[in-house]
Amino acid sequence: MKQPQIFHARTSLTAALLLFTGLLLFSQMSVAAVKIESWMTPQGAKVMYVYSPQLPMLDIEVSFDAGSTRDGQDWGLAAFTAGLIGTATSTQNENQIADSFNRIGAQFGGSAERDRASFSLRTLTRQDVMQQAFQQYLMVLSEAQFKPEIIERERERLLLGIKQKSVNPQAMANDLLWANLYPNHPYGHPTSGDEKTVMGLTAKKIEQFYRQYYSANNAVISIVGDVDKARASELAEQLASHLPQGEKPKAVSAPQALSQAKKIQQTFASSQTYYSLAQLGIERGNKDYVPLFVGNHLFGGSGFGSYLMEEVREKRGLVYSVYSYFAPMKQPGPFIIGLSTKNASAKEAEQVVQETLQNFMQDFSEERLQAIKDNLIGGWPLRMDSNSKIIGYISMIGFYGLPLDYLDAFPEQIAKVSKQDVLQAWQRQIQPDKMLTVMVGQPQ
Structure with a gap:
């Protein structure tokens, strides 16, 4: 699977808060019932919400039906695209994005698997911090740019990972399993692609994939933390309204089971x-x-x-x-x-x-x-x-x-x-x- 690209913040505030309250609240959180609420935004995004006031923290995850099943013949396209989210926006470069999250103790991460691509934010709910973190997260998701020099750098990294499989028998076995269990099916190819397909991934293909699948009506927005439902609804609508409308993709066809050993x-x-x-x-x-x-x-x-x-x-x-x-x-x-x-x-x-x-x-x-x-x-x-x-x-x-x-x-x-x-x-x-x-x- 494509490794998540995560900017970690090791601030004393976050660390102290978690260390001080973690053990105290552990038993309360373990036995508390999880009340899940769900609704749709006007733009067609599904929202999943849990109010969790034990810690002054907010977690958001946006998932798109944009996993490797949507690669088509461009194997690795979904993983490549997800890995580039957070490397540039219309106004910030990679270092500026990382510094923006780190400065306020927030964490951003993203990854793509076979069914979906997901992007997360964790931040304190102190109003000034949360607002900055959320706006940065919003910009990263909705204004992603794909710079040629970063594309080439990430291509080299992907190709190196693919080459390393040739000396990793466990990785070879895994790829053989999926390819033979799902022949001629989108689940069958490696999520990271192969050398030939990765070489063929262009900025235009990445941009088209991003515009097609990172849309509001193709998104599930999950929110957990110390924010009430009204505030959660506001955050979800801001996210959905900044994403393109798009069209929900067709369901992936069912695979065929082996007829013999x-x-x-x-x-x-x-x-x-x-x-x-x-x-x-x-x-x-x-x-x-x-x-x-x-x-x-x-x-x-x-x-x-x-x-x-x-x-x-x-x-x-x-x-x-x-x-x-x-x-x-x-x-x-x-x-x-x-x-x-x-x-x-x-x-x-x-x-x-x-x-x-x-x-x-x-x-x-x-x-x-x-x-x-x-x-x-x-x-x-x-x-x-x-x-x-x-x-x-x-x-x-x-x-x-x-x-x-x-x-x-x-x-x-x-x-x-x-x-x-x-x-x-x-x-x-x-x-x-x-x-x-x-x-x-x-x-x-």
Whole structure:
């Protein structure tokens, strides 16, 4: 993924405030219910808002449907564009922008992934500071300029990162997985592009992408902090009114699942083999998500509490770590099992993973399931113990159109999940005989 470009402010005011109040407010924030409100601006932007007065801080994140799925044939265009936001405006250069945020202790960041591009602001809510930070943020988003010298500098940096993949077996395995799991689909190409496509990214293409996708009716504006709803509404409308109107892009087509098992093996001169077993999973909002999520924690997503860790590491000592996860997106994202192991152990590790998956889908311990559920429910408040975590959640909820009570309902749904629910969901969604295997190394 494109690395965020972030200007950090290490001011004594912000640091002291967070250190002094963090521990005091931790328990209050952990147990407090998160009340999410949502509305549309006149310009068509969706607003997600949570009032959080515990700290005099404001977090804003604007997400656009402008991820790498919108690259077309210009792979890397979305990531390149997002990386250039914050390097120049109509009146400021890169250093002036950075100094403007740093001087008032504000933080700006941006990144692009497959589904979306997102840009964040964190600032104190003291009126003079917040106003300066917000105006700077507004200018960076709505008046971005793409200077030729910066484009060339960033192109060289991207090309260097792409070249480094050729000596990174884990990165190679990741690209092979996406390319073969999503052939002829926008999810399939690297978000950073390849050498040929990055060389073809021009200032004109970047400008056109920015004008087309960074528009009000293609935006989700998320606001969390010590500002009331009226002030949040004002901020959202100012943001939306400074963005072009644009047109909401068409939905990305659904990918096709593999019709049969497929194996990709790439020889790489290393002592380790990187192994993945994957298939299409589910989209955000799928009714099977909760039983799949709970089951995955038991199967491979909870570290030493998982069956994968028990079978592959603890019983046989084949790996240091092994994991599995679902990555739901606008269209079905992948379900991935991954590990790295000595070349001499690769084939054995592969066999154990496949057997563990098949066994799990037939039966597992109800007592261990209950322990996983208790752990997830007990730890749920910690997932929302800071404004930065809350804004991440509400931005996701807004972008993917999930219910506003998602955060409250999720632990309740976990509590209701039965062993039968998990087995049925996994048997519906997972097809062990039609999965993609990727191995990079010298497996034996």
